[in-house]
Amino acid sequence: MDHLEIFKALSNKTRLDILSWLKEPEANFPEQEAECFRHGVCVGQIRQKAGLTQSTVSEYLSILQRAGLVKSTRVGQWTYYQRNEEAFQHLSRLIETGI
Template identity: 50%
Template sequence: MDAEADLLAILKALASDKRLQVLAWLKDPRAHFPPQRDGDLVSDGVCGLLIAQKLGLSQPTVHGHMKLLVQAGLVRETRIRQWTFYRRDEGALAAATARLAECL
């Protein structure tokens, strides 16, 4: 992906109140999600099922939202058994913030 496409992917990922809410929750997952049976909330991420429940949306809808965040590089996904866990990529978020500030 070239620089312009990267920036467009970031802007598209941030253009949803639901995705912005998920990013805020993932900043401090222990404060926003209950303990999980599989995977650590911080090191492995939050199970997509918990995110769907908290948003009040279906799993397929949440998967679509998370896919955009992953494609933009703002969130990392980890598979554990049949579940997908999501965590923020702080380095990528800092780079995206700097890039947006540079453009604006």
């Protein structure tokens, strides 16, 4: 777990927003089919809400994933992203006691 990479991933407004949206997928992405939420939210939905291009959003999601903050699942032609809550718990404890 590379702290520096995590903090870099977190130092962008849009990426913070994405993480926040993924906290409550059903509330923030009402257009997505309900049965898909168990895998997370697909890139297109996030792109739409972020208001940036597909390439930018795709890159942001891989930055978050490389930092370990989200995980992805490929289902057919869609890639679903969801938060990796364990990473947040771990980071929280790190900040509480260490850095």
